[in-house]
Every structure is written in structure tokens, then in C-alpha cells.
Amino acid sequence: MDPEIITRVDNGVGRITLNRPKAIHALNRSMCEAMIAALLAWRDDAAVKSVLIDHAGERGFCAGGDIRMIADSGAGDGVDAKAFFLSEYRLNDLMFGYAKPITAIVDGIVMGGGVGISEPADVRIATERTTYAMPETGIGLYPEVGGGWFLPRLPGQTGVWIGLTGARLKAADTVALGIHTHFVPSEAVEALKTDLLAEAADPAAVAARHGRDAGPAPLLTRREAIDRLFAFDTVEEIFAALEADGSDWALAQLATLKTKSPTSLKVTLRHIREGAKAASFSDNMAVEYAVSGRIGATHDFQEGVRAVIVDKDNAPRWSPADLSGVTQATLDALFAPLADNEKWTPLA
Numbered sequence: 001m002d003p004e005i006i007t008r009v010d011n012g013v014g015r016i017t018l019n020r021p022k023a024i025h026a027l028n029r030s031m032c033e034a035m036i037a038a039l040l041a042w043r044d045d046a047a048v049k050s051v052l053i054d055h056a057g058e059r060g061f062c063a064g065g066d067i068r069m070i071a072d073s074g075a076g077d078g079v080d081a082k083a084f085f086l087s088e089y090r091l092n093d094l095m096f097g098y099a100k101p102i103t104a105i106v107d108g109i110v111m112g113g114g115v116g117i118s119e120p121a122d123v124r125i126a127t128e129r130t131t132y133a134m135p136e137t138g139i140g141l142y143p144e145v146g147g148g149w150f151l152p153r154l155p156g157q158t159g160v161w162i163g164l165t166g167a168r169l170k171a172a173d174t175v176a177l178g179i180h181t182h183f184v185p186s187e188a189v190e191a192l193k194t195d196l197l198a199e200a201a202d203p204a205a206v207a208a209r210h211g212r213d214a215g216p217a218p219l220l221t222r223r224e225a226i227d228r229l230f231a232f233d234t235v236e237e238i239f240a241a242l243e244a245d246g247s248d249w250a251l252a253q254l255a256t257l258k259t260k261s262p263t264s265l266k267v268t269l270r271h272i273r274e275g276a277k278a279a280s281f282s283d284n285m286a287v288e289y290a291v292s293g294r295i296g297a298t299h300d301f302q303e304g305v306r307a308v309i310v311d312k313d314n315a316p317r318w319s320p321a322d323l324s325g326v327t328q329a330t331l332d333a334l335f336a337p338l339a340d341n342e343k344w345t346p347l348a
Contacts, residue, residue: 005034006056012049012200014042014100021057027113028066029080032087035117036347039094049200051102052193053117060131061106062114067139071305074296081296082289086344088113089285092146093346095120096281103196103203106130107186116145119179120281123207126171126180126214127189135166137260139308140300140316142267144292148275149284154178156227158219163268164230164238165256169219176217182207183214225249233273235265236323261300261316262323263330267291270331282346287335289344294334 006017016035018025042048055061065088073081095102095117104121106114111133118124126132134143134151143151143163151159154177161167174180184192184207192210199206219226229241229250235257242254257265271291278284295301299319307316320326337343 003034004028004031005038007034007038009042009045009048011197012047013197014038014045014048014051016051016053018053018055018062021055021059024060024063024109025055025114026063026066027088027117028069029084029087032084032091036087036091036094039091039098040347043099048100050100050196050203051098052105052196052203053102053121054105054193055107058108058129060109060114060129061104062111062117063109064112064114065145067141067305068309070296071302071309074298075302078293078297082293085289085292088116088145089289089344090347092116092120093282093285096146101203103207105184105189105192106132106180107189111135112143113145115147115150119146119150123182123203124180125182125184125189125192125207126174127184127186128171129186130171130174130180131168132170132174132179133166133168134163135168137164137264137268138166138316139304140261140264140298140302140318141295141304142264142271142291144271144288146281146284146288148271148288149278149281150179152272152276156223157230158223158226160230160238160269160272161226161253163272164235164260164265165253166260172214172217173219175214176220182211184210185212188212222249229253233269235262235269238269239323261304261318262320263298263300263318263326264304266323266326266331267295267334270335274335285346286344290336290338291334293338 004020006019070081102121103123104118105125106118107127108129109131151163171183175183195206232238242250303316
């Protein structure tokens with residue numbers, strides 16, 4: 001079998017290539033551990049000047065994590081799911097604080113776990129094939145892998161809108177929001193890589209030379225509405241504001257939100273609002289580890305995976321079925337700190 005992660009050093013660049021194309025490079029624990037091992041080996045290696053993360057094949061960069069495994073584990077003792085989250089979040093944190101510049105080329109689908117291994121990069125390249133989303137509320141989950149840090153730090157209320165609706169964005173919007181730093185046409189990616197290998201120490205300068213105009217960003221015409229209608233601290237208020245606005249766009253957002261897990265919507269909004277106040281990325285990841293370890297066992301996550309991944313009927317039956325049934329006590333239990341001997345810790 002081919003390795004799911006290919007690592008090597010090429011002319012001063014530590015290269016990580018995702019190599020699970022049939023699954024659109026969905027992350028599992030062994031893939032996270034392989035990336036961690038490479039990054040730790042290169043961290044103090046003077047011969048490695050920067051890191052480049054890309055993917056094999058043309059279907060996408062990374063469609064997320066191994067959701068089926070997490071659900072299966074969550075239905076039992078949850079041990080495997082927690083072990084996966086431990087490794088994945090340590091990888092995210094290692095990348096975020098890495099002392100050498102990291103470049104991620106997200107040519108194609110980048111969702112969930114794929115966001116977690118690209119957003120911490122210093123240089124984030126999108127192409128016309130890029131589709132970015134944090135679609136977790138549609139499967140009874142919430143935007144983790146650093147979502148509690150990155151989403152509230154996007155302009156205005158765009159992170160709340162992205163996290164709640166699971167909206168899919170193309171490169172013009174992601175570059176305009178700063179999710180990705182540069183746009184490079186897919187046909188020019190190989191030339192970009194050639195230059196990155198020739199100038200290992202300064203990937204930002206290389207990306208700037210290769211960067212092109214991604215075109216007009218459709219989302220910018222919606223910024224006023226997003227910032228006004230998604231500025232509230234409860235999901236009920238957001239629903240009410242969208243309904244009161246009454247525009248076709250607002251009602252379309254409301255219709256979308258009504259298909260999502262009510263529990264996930266409330267968890268997501270709380271996570272984004274609290275993440276805005278997090279003292280550090282590591283502090284945010286500790287919160288996510290606590291929440292994620294619990295949410296995998298919930299009805300809605302099990303049901304979301306059934307509807308989307310297993311039976312593929314796309315007709316989840318959420319419980320509670322509406323926002324009023326999701327109590328503050330439920331949220332407090334999901335967000336409660338772990339015992340000291342169970343808490344997430346970053347790598348040394």
C-alpha cells in the first residue's frame with residue numbers, strides 16, 4: 001500500500017504530501033502522527049528552511065477528518081476518537097507555533113480537518129478549484145480544528161456566518177477574507193512549487209510573485225447584512241433577525257440554518273464567541289479537545305453521520321429538533337473543563 005503521508009526534504013524544503021486521494025485525503029490518526037513526526041524532525045534541522053504541504057491527485061486538498069471512525073468510537077467508549085483528537089489538535093498547534101514558514105497549497109476541496117492543517121500556515125495558496133467550508137453543523141458537530149480561534153478573527157461576523165451555515169466559498173471570497181493569502185491559477189501551481197524549492201527560505205516572496213487577482217468577491221456585497229444579522233450572542237436572536245429582515249438572501253440563510261443540528265448551532269456560536277476571548281491558540285485547542293471528546297457520543301453527531309455518511313439519505317432527525325430544546329445545562333456540560341489528568345496538552 002502507498003503511504004498516506006509522503007515526507008521528504010527537497011532542496012531545503014521539508015515536504016509533506018497528503019496521499020489518500022480516494023478519501024480526498026481525509027485525516028486519520030496515523031496521518032496526523034506522521035506529519036507531527038516530520039515537523040518535529042525538521043524543527044531544529046538547520047538544513048530545512050521552510051515546509052510545504054500539498055496533496056496528490058486533483059480531487060482536493062483535504063475533505064476533513066475520519067468522521068466514520070469518530071462516530072463508531074463515540075458510540076462505544078470513545079477512546080479511539082479521543083486519541084485522534086489528541087493527535088490532530090497537537091498537529092494543529094504545532095503548525096500554528098512553528099518557527100519556520102509553512103506553505104499550504106489548497107488546490108481543491110478544503111474542509112474541516114483540511115482547514116486545521118492549512119489555516120496555521122504562513123502562506124496559504126488557493127486556486128480556482130478551491131472550495132472552502134466548515135460544514136460541521138450539518139452533521140451534528142461544530143467547527144473545531146482551530147475554528148474557535150480562526151473564525152472569530154475573520155472580518156466582522158463572517159466567521160459566525162461561515163460556522164453556522166457551513167457556507168462554501170471559492171477563492172475570490174477566501175482571499176478577500178484573509179482565509180487564504182494568495183490566489184494562484186491551478187495551471188501555475190507546478191511553477192510555483194519549482195520556485196518555492198529554489199528559494200526555500202522565503203516562501204512569502206515567492207507566493208507574492210506568483211499571486212494573481214482572484215477576481216471580485218461576491219461575499220463583499222453581503223458584508224453589511226452578515227455583520228448586522230449575525231452579530232447576536234444567541235442563535236434565537238439570529239433567527240429572529242433573519243426573519244425580520246425578510247430579504248431573499250436572509251430568508252435563504254434562515255432556511256439553511258433550519259436544516260442544521262440545533263445543538264450544533266448553539267455549540268458553534270458559543271465556541272466562536274468564547275474563542276474570540278481565548279488568550280492563545282493552545283487554550284482554544286484545549287477547549288476543543290474537551291468539547292469534541294463529548295460531542296462524538298451525542299445523538300445528533302451519530303445521526304448526522306448516519307444521514308450523510310452511512311445511509312446518505314441527507315435527512316437527519318435532530319434531537320432536540322428545535323432550538324428551544326437545547327438548554328444552557330446541555331451546553332455547560334459539553335464545555336465543562338476536563339479533569340487535570342484528562343486535559344489536552346500541546347507538544348513540548
